[in-house]
Amino acid sequence: MSEPAHTPVLLPEVLDVLAPAPGKLIVDGTFGAGGYSRAFVERGAAVVAFDRDPAARRFVSGIAGADQFRMLEYRFSTMAAELGDGAADGVALDLGVSSMQLDEAERGFSFMRDGPLNMRMGAEGPTAADLVNQTPTSELARIFRVFGEEPRGRRIAAAIDRRRAEQPFTRTQDLAEFVERVLGGRRGAKVHPATRVFQALRIAVNAELEELEAGLVAAERVLKAGGRLAVVTFHSLEDRIVKAFLAERAGKTPGVSRHVPPAAKGPAPSFELVFNGVKAPGGAEVAANPRARSAKLRAATRTAAPAWRAAA
Ligand SMILES: C[S@@+](CC[C@H](N)C(=O)[O-])C[C@H]1O[C@@H](n2cnc3c(N)ncnc32)[C@H](O)[C@@H]1O
Numbered sequence: 001m002s003e004p005a006h007t008p009v010l011l012p013e014v015l016d017v018l019a020p021a022p023g024k025l026i027v028d029g030t031f032g033a034g035g036y037s038r039a040f041v042e043r044g045a046a047v048v049a050f051d052r053d054p055a056a057r058r059f060v061s062g063i064a065g066a067d068q069f070r071m072l073e074y075r076f077s078t079m080a081a082e083l084g085d086g087a088a089d090g091v092a093l094d095l096g097v098s099s100m101q102l103d104e105a106e107r108g109f110s111f112m113r114d115g116p117l118n119m120r121m122g123a124e125g126p127t128a129a130d131l132v133n134q135t136p137t138s139e140l141a142r143i144f145r146v147f148g149e150e151p152r153g154r155r156i157a158a159a160i161d162r163r164r165a166e167q168p169f170t171r172t173q174d175l176a177e178f179v180e181r182v183l184g185g186r187r188g189a190k191v192h193p194a195t196r197v198f199q200a201l202r203i204a205v206n207a208e209l210e211e212l213e214a215g216l217v218a219a220e221r222v223l224k225a226g227g228r229l230a231v232v233t234f235h236s237l238e239d240r241i242v243k244a245f246l247a248e249r250a251g252k253t254p255g256v257s258r259h260v261p262p263a264a265k266g267p268a269p270s271f272e273l274v275f276n277g278v279k280a281p282g283g284a285e286v287a288a289n290p291r292a293r294s295a296k297l298r299a300a301t302r303t304a305a306p307a308w309r310a311a312a
Contacts, residue, residue, distance in 0.1 A: 020043040027083065075215075095208070
């Protein structure tokens, strides 16, 4: 394949957790360029892959053993509905966007390349331009603050509000330069001043955090007892959700002292942690693939207890 593809992140660690092998069914919730799926199939597992981006399908031809591989162009939150409860031995979620999505200007994810202000992974729903031009200022400020962890969210939203009344935003470069001007230029910062705004818009456009919460609940249902979940996150908002979900489902919710019996016993733990905390890429992986630098892997084994009721 001639186009530059996505380099899989923390792949050996994910393989260690999921141990793909003949007779196992692994769900790859985030197919991307198929780096994980290919490795699962090569080890003899059957794989059902999900990707909400129809453009990911072009990487399916790179996967051998087509009879043990199937790809669905759906969101990963649908995995339990598609495959049934207890169907899978492993679930991998490698969150966020792929290198292809980031690098193709036309997808509108990047402040480095000029393109339409789109940022949708799939084909449906409002674009980033719709959000930037139509969202009430206070809500836009909240999006920048919460999803971008941008402390100057209000200032940026107010400036956007004034400018869009005159001239709506349609291009990534225009928005990136505008945010840079509002924040008073680069001021020697290593990262582009619009980084947080772009992250926030991407998360909002694709409802990424809601999708992650729903995906974890779906993984709890689709995994059989003894099955494994491996989740790779790329920023603290994602990691916090995964950490809290697994702590709760493993019966380790903070605040419950071992000296004080809990008032009401919750459901039996549906997961056990495979290891405490996270695994992060080593220096060699980050040197070879800078996009791996903020990656964190968490992993858990499904117990035989029933899945908890939905509201996590
Ligand atoms: C980081 S890439 C995965 C790369 C992949 N592991 C590989 O090695 O090539 C993330 C992919 O997940 C997809 N994605 C993100 N959120 C999704 C969701 N909720 N449902 C399905 N696919 C999703 C994106 O479209 C993107 O292609």
